[in-house]
Amino acid sequence: MRAATPALTVGRHRVDPPVVLAPMAGVTNAAFRTLCREQAEAAGTAGPSRNGKGAAPAAGLYVCEMITSRGLVEGDESTRRMLAFDPGEAVRSVQLYGVDPRYVGEATRILCGEYDVSHVDLNFGCPVPKVTRKGGGAVLPWKRGLLDAILRAAVEAARPYGVPVTMKTRKGIDDDHLTYLDAGRIAEQAGCAAIALHGRTAAQHYSGEADWDAIGALVAHVGIPVLGNGDIWEAADAVRMVEHSGCAGVVVGRGCLGRPWLFRDLATVFAGEPATVLPALGEVSRVMRRHVGLLVEDMGEDRACREFRKHVSWYLKGFAVRQHLRSALALVSTLAELDALLAELDADQPFPQAALGLPRGRQGSPRPVTLPAGWLSDRDGVGADLAAAEVGISGG
Ligand SMILES: Cc1cc2nc3c(=O)[nH]c(=O)nc-3n(C[C@H](O)[C@H](O)[C@H](O)COP(=O)(O)O)c2cc1C
Known part of the structure; x- marks a missing residue:
């Protein structure tokens, strides 16, 4: 039997197993989050604090579908409707997307103050051309000054509520324009509680294999918890990622599509026991x-x-x-x-064993990243008006 993997700490939250359901637009609504959490709880791998020593840890973090800061601040109905939570969600976790520090700060305040949200994740990983073309999503961290301003605005707004802010990003724009190490340092200095890295560049979209070495490099580079993301198809992959990279926790996306019981497996293997749920x-x-x-x-x-x-x-x-x-x-x-x-x-x-370990959901092929004119020539970006990068976006 393996030793149990330690709980993950995200600000005031102790997360055991150290597992995060990846925000997925169109998927991670309250029902899907509850379905996955119920599976993790069914593993019955109670941590020590469930025996009366302090507050119970959260059995994973289950992040809501992404919402846009502008949509929330401007009172958009469909944005507000997405902020629905199950009564069993002890940690209300929401992913926010934004390109303007003022809107991100105000949206964070609304989430914490009006929706009782207790974890805010900021999305800097979206590779969709209509977003990157305007300077949003996965290409924004190229602008170090702007990234810093956005993260600080969120952290400041969340502080009075004691709510941790995390960031989720990719390795960079493409192999010649990597941003993740700078982003990690900026996130740490801005007061973020953790950083999640999807080990692909925006140019890769979902193609090829996630680079777990990059996750290890980020772990070595920053002093905040790093959450590894990319290509966890089975619970054993999550353990391998932790062993390979030293990451403090894992973020699981496509692997749980049509397989919410993957969270039961994850809870079991992180408790040190072998497991693969194979439902008939x-x-x-x-x-x-x-x-x-x-x-x-x-x-x-x-x-x-x-x-x-x-x-x-x-x-x-x-x-x-x-x-x-x-x-x-x-x-x-x-x-x-x-x-x-x-x-x-x-x-x-x-259960069809041949389907185990295989990719599911989006795959796609690599393509050059569309950028705003002159984007690469400046690394700061403070004061840039990227409002158009927030119109009509829906995750990725
Ligand atoms: C349908 C779908 C929707 C997604 N939406 C978002 C999103 O809104 N925000 C985000 O940060 N990542 C989004 N992603 C990316 C995932 O969170 C995750 O980073 C990616 O799928 C890699 O992890 P995986 O290999 O475990 O799937 C989405 C992925 C999929 C498949």
Whole structure:
């Protein structure tokens, strides 16, 4: 048996297992976060403080879908609607995107003061051309002065509430324009509680393999906890990443799409025990039903069924399921229809082991990063008006 991996500290939060559900636009709403957290809690790997010695640690951090600071400050309805939390979410964790220190500061104050949010993560990892073309997302850390100003604005606004601020970023624009080591130093000096690194450049998008050596280099470079991110498909990968890089915790995205039980495995392996949950199709079907049930509580039956459709192929990946049944599930519109279709699945079909360890979700191919004119010639950026980099963005 391996030794247990220590809990992660993010400001006032003790996080055990040291695992973060990656913010994923269109995925990590309250229902999905609850589904994943329930799985981690089901592992039953209680830390010492659950035996009465102080506050219970959080069984992972489950970050809300990204919201834009401008949308929040300007009272945009759809932005505010995304700030829904399950009563069981002891740590309300939200990812904020912004390019202007004033808006990011004000949005952070609103999150902490009006929504009782207790962890704010700032997104500097988005590689989408419509964002980078305007200087936002993964290319913003090139402007060291502006990055510093944004981080400080958030940290200052969160301080009276005792709320930790973290940053999430990529390695840089491309291999010739790396920013992560500077960003780590700036985040530490600005008072951030941790930094998460997705080991790819913006130019890579989701292609190739995440560079775990870069995560190790960041660990060696900064004095705040580093969270490693990229290509954790199984719980064993998370342990390997920690051993390889020395990171204090891991951020898991695509690996849990259609597999929320990955969080149970993560809790078990970080407690030092071997584990791979291999649910038969009947158990997968019960998790699917729970997922939709949670969505219904938040958004009503009609929207919940529509929202669930994109998850169907992820849940069924690798299982032998007839095409007409897959297609019908991916078009489901009522709970009654869902129940009837789930009943048609072969409950005894074992988990397809061949699907283990394989990439899922976005992959894509590398492409040159579109930048604003003259972007690379200045490293400061303070006072730049990047407002257009905040219009119509939705994660990534
Ligand atoms: C559907 C989807 C939506 C995403 N949305 C966001 C986002 O809003 N904010 C963010 O920082 N990263 C976002 N990401 C990136 C993930 O948080 C994560 O960094 C990336 O997927 C690499 O981790 P993984 O290999 O574990 O998936 C998104 C990824 C996916 C697949």
